[in-house]
Amino acid sequence: MTKVFIPRDSAALSVGADEVAAKIIKIAAKQGLDVTVVRTGSRGMLFLEPLMEVETAAGRIGYANVTPEMVEDLLAAGALSGASHASTIGQVESHEYFARQNRITFARVGIIDPISITDYEAHGGLAGLRNALAKTPESIVEEVTESGLRGRGGAGFPAGIKWKTVLLATSDQKYICCNADEGDSGTFADRMLMEGDPFTLIEGMIIAGIAVGATKGLIYVRSEYPHAISIFNEAIAVANSSGLLGSSVLGSAHEFNLEVRVGAGSYVCGEETAMLESLEGKRGMVRAKPPIPALVGLFGKPTVINNVMTLAAVPMILAQGAAAYQSLGHERSRGTQVFQLAGNIKQGGIVELAFGTTLGELVDGFGGGTLSGRPVKTVQIGGPLGAYLGKSDWNVPMAYESLAEVGGMLGHGGIVVFDDTVNMAKQARFAMEFCAEESCGKCTPCRIGSTRGVEVIDRIVAGEEQSKNLELLSDLCDVMADGSLCAMGGLTPLPVRSALKLFPADFGISVGVK
Amino acid sequence: MSNYSEESILNYLGPYKGDTSTILRSLQLIQELLGYVPDSALDLVAKNSGVSRAEVYGVFTFxxxxxxxxxxxxxVKVCxxxxxxxxxxxxxxxGLHDHGYDIHNGSVKDDIQMEQTFCLGNCAxxxxVMVNGAPMGRATCDKVLAAAKAASV
Structure with a gap:
């Protein structure tokens, strides 16, 4: 029997993976070939999708950009024994895009059947949880603190400190809330992990629950991710029936239950306090802090809120120890970051590397430059609220502090590449427009400032009293940055100001802007 | 509520009865069942969850x-x-605009609705685009129109 692997990741589906899988099954049946098609996650080399892999004695051999029309030809050429073909990329794991990475959080994505717990264990899964079950809550928190793990949602707050606050809080009920409201354009790592290796996230949430004394976990997934939702729900059902979740986690005295909650098309619900409101069934209005959610969170109870990537890093930390994770990284950014290469890029996808790699290495080295073949003009890192950076930033180490030093923000690690046809005044205007569209409306700087921002940018571009309006825009950006309740209004000035600073000519301004 | 009676909706919402934290989920459930949330359903959710209609309306419009x-x-959702x-x-x-679809205003033609969305997580x-929940990458106007047409039959 030959095993053929085809992703069920929604990016792969978007370019025809289902049709390819169906065609293989159909032809194999017709020709009496002994083939099993296994649906996996994606390796993250999205430019190669649909990527078909065949298990051979020499490892998994890949065939890239397969179409249903190609399948018959591929099988006739001997693809089932890994034979050479125009579309072959050879051993998938030796592919330079893949081999140069340091896959930790994404170690199993694209390799295993996402809802097979047997596959998961065979590839190192549950080792972290087993170690955690033998530890005291305090020493689990200690391990996570020592690993240097910081929140991957954008803020970069040390996970161990957050967990300790919840552990020390006294309450009849505590919660673990996973923020899977991955709304930033250019980011898709959370989705790919949920679709490709959901048990890693489930394991991370259980460990968090044991560490802080929470018996209930909720994962808030955006409605734009129907495939992630359904795969994750399948995984929860498997976890329930196999004793991973429930009243006795792996036969221990610990209880942990997990539930998926679906968003309803609101970007601001990715902000942690708005997410809590939404989880409570209400409008996603941002809450003022303090009190912090670690003490007064979901339904007023102490709550750990972490991003998917943060929680998914935890099983490895518990399995291999804090030191192994801590040994990777750059200055105060420890471990790996799952970078996402997006937009106008030749080789887009997932690149997991230790912090400290450069922007140039990611965009040119891995990404191969733009898809259009034109020069890169700018990249936006960290989603709609992240700054635009230029070629002058190509050698900046990709880490929280070093990016902040050049006015950037790592955010969730998404990098959107633009070629030289982009007009940056339009991008700045869009940043304000998006803020106006998605603002929850609770605070004035965000709700009204964003609309005024669109108008002021329009006046600048139209050449109306430019210096006066530039001053006004700068003042408006200060008010939004200093006076907004959350990052929605607070960070919208970042893309606006960086676009203006780097490319004043796009705004019709001849002199430099401070 | 053509195919569903008030009673059957309340029946579906049964597990959420008296729980004020279920407004959002109740509305999602109704939309899953009917494809939309009729005005009269807002009253049902209010009654079932034990909150005011205003509260439900606030969530619905957010x-x-x-x-x-x-x-x-x-x-069709276009990113x-x-x-x-x-x-x-x-x-x-x-291109879609030239075919009579203004995605920014969610316009409908020939039983096809085109609307804008902010990010489907397929950024590489x-x-x-998404057509009735099915993702499409490297979308072109022709591909989108063909898929939409097939889905509208």
Whole structure:
């Protein structure tokens, strides 16, 4: 029997993976070939999708950009024994895009059947949880603190400190809330992990629950991710029936239950306090802090809120120890970051590397430059609220502090590449427009400032009293940055100001802007 | 509420009875069942969850997923966020516009509704589109129209 692997990741589906899988099954049946098609996650080399892999004695051999029309030809050429073909990329794991990475959080994505717990264990899964079950809550928190793990949602707050606050809080009920409201354009790592290796996230949430004394976990997934939702729900059902979740986690005295909650098309619900409101069934209005959610969170109870990537890093930390994770990284950014290469890029996808790699290495080295073949003009890192950076930033180490030093923000690690046809005044205007569209409306700087921002940018571009309006825009950006309740209004000035600073000519301004 | 009676909706909402934290989920459930949330359903949710109609209306209008009228047979969501802008969605959007679809206003024609969305999480293979929940990468105007047409039959 030959095993053929085809992703069920929604990016792969978007370019025809289902049709390819169906065609293989159909032809194999017709020709009496002994083939099993296994649906996996994606390796993250999205430019190669649909990527078909065949298990051979020499490892998994890949065939890239397969179409249903190609399948018959591929099988006739001997693809089932890994034979050479125009579309072959050879051993998938030796592919330079893949081999140069340091896959930790994404170690199993694209390799295993996402809802097979047997596959998961065979590839190192549950080792972290087993170690955690033998530890005291305090020493689990200690391990996570020592690993240097910081929140991957954008803020970069040390996970161990957050967990300790919840552990020390006294309450009849505590919660673990996973923020899977991955709304930033250019980011898709959370989705790919949920679709490709959901048990890693489930394991991370259980460990968090044991560490802080929470018996209930909720994962808030955006409605734009129907495939992630359904795969994750399948995984929860498997976890329930196999004793991973429930009243006795792996036969221990610990209880942990997990539930998926679906968003309803609101970007601001990715902000942690708005997410809590939404989880409570209400409008996603941002809450003022303090009190912090670690003490007064979901339904007023102490709550750990972490991003998917943060929680998914935890099983490895518990399995291999804090030191192994801590040994990777750059200055105060420890471990790996799952970078996402997006937009106008030749080789887009997932690149997991230790912090400290450069922007140039990611965009040119891995990404191969733009898809259009034109020069890169700018990249936006960290989603709609992240700054635009230029070629002058190509050698900046990709880490929280070093990016902040050049006015950037790592955010969730998404990098959107633009070629030289982009007009940056339009991008700045869009940043304000998006803020106006998605603002929850609770605070004035965000709700009204964003609309005024669109108008002021329009006046600048139209050449109306430019210096006066530039001053006004700068003042408006200060008010939004200093006076907004959350990052929605607070960070919208970042893309606006960086676009203006780097490319004043796009705004019709001849002199430099401070 | 053509195919569903008030009673059957309340029956579906049964597990949420008296729980004020279930407003959002109740509305989602109704939209899943009917494809939209009729005005009269807001009262049912209020009654069932034990909150005021105003509270339910507030939630209903906050989230962009909810519809107050039945959807077209094919619902096409076109991503307008940065990564898709960078990969040339302007051409796609203007192409659709030439065919009578203004995605910014969710216009409907021939039982096909085209609407804008901010990010479908397929940012390396843009322009990104979803047709009745099925993802499409590297979308072109022709591909989108063909898929929408097939989904509208």
């Amino acid at each position: 989230y962009s997923d909810f519809r107050s009228t039945p959807p077209a047979k094919a619902v 307008v966020a940065e990564a898709c802008q960078a990969s040339g969605n302007a051409e796609l959007i203007s 293979l843009g322009p990104s």
